[in-house]
Amino acid sequence: MAPKHHPTPLSGGDRKALTKELGRARTMTTILAGQSAEARVKGETLIREADKLLCESWNERMWADGGPIDPSPTVDQAINGGYAWLEIECSRCKTRRDVDLAALRHPPTTFVHDLASRLRCSKCGKAGRRPSATLLQLASRSRQAAPET
Numbered sequence: 001m002a003p004k005h006h007p008t009p010l011s012g013g014d015r016k017a018l019t020k021e022l023g024r025a026r027t028m029t030t031i032l033a034g035q036s037a038e039a040r041v042k043g044e045t046l047i048r049e050a051d052k053l054l055c056e057s058w059n060e061r062m063w064a065d066g067g068p069i070d071p072s073p074t075v076d077q078a079i080n081g082g083y084a085w086l087e088i089e090c091s092r093c094k095t096r097r098d099v100d101l102a103a104l105r106h107p108p109t110t111f112v113h114d115l116a117s118r119l120r121c122s123k124c125g126k127a128g129r130r131p132s133a134t135l136l137q138l139a140s141r142s143r144q145a146a147p148e149t
């Protein structure tokens with residue numbers, strides 16, 4: 001790209017002022033880009049904190065009352081907040097397993113509570129049943145290396 005042409009002012013004082021203004025604008029380019037990057041990092045940190053608090057709030061409700069499961073964080077909010085695992089229990093045979101939210105094929109905008117009807121127990125599946133999952137807790141890590149189904 002050709003450098004932008006600024007018409008040269010007639011008076012020496014104006015030429016000096018133009019040079020100064022150009023220098024200032026070029027300095028500001030860098031300063032403002034730096035401030036933008038800083039603000040974005042701060043914003044992303046705040047969003048991560050908000051996502052973490054949303055998961056903790058949901059966990060407290062699940063622990064205290066077991067529901068209602070709706071409202072809940074979305075899958076990507078849970079992952080962003082540091083809760084990438086969902087502990088579930090089969091509503092029929094009570095088998096527990098930990099679901100890796102990052103490995104799900106559901107869209108990341110899916111709400112965690114919508115997973116209750118979508119996560120199926122493999123044991124009951126073999127018996128031709130499709131009971132819904134009871135959602136227990138969001139967790140930062142898996143309690144056991146349970147095989148994914």
Ligand SMILES: [Zn+2]
Binds near residue numbers: 091092094095122125
């Ligand atoms: Zn089951």
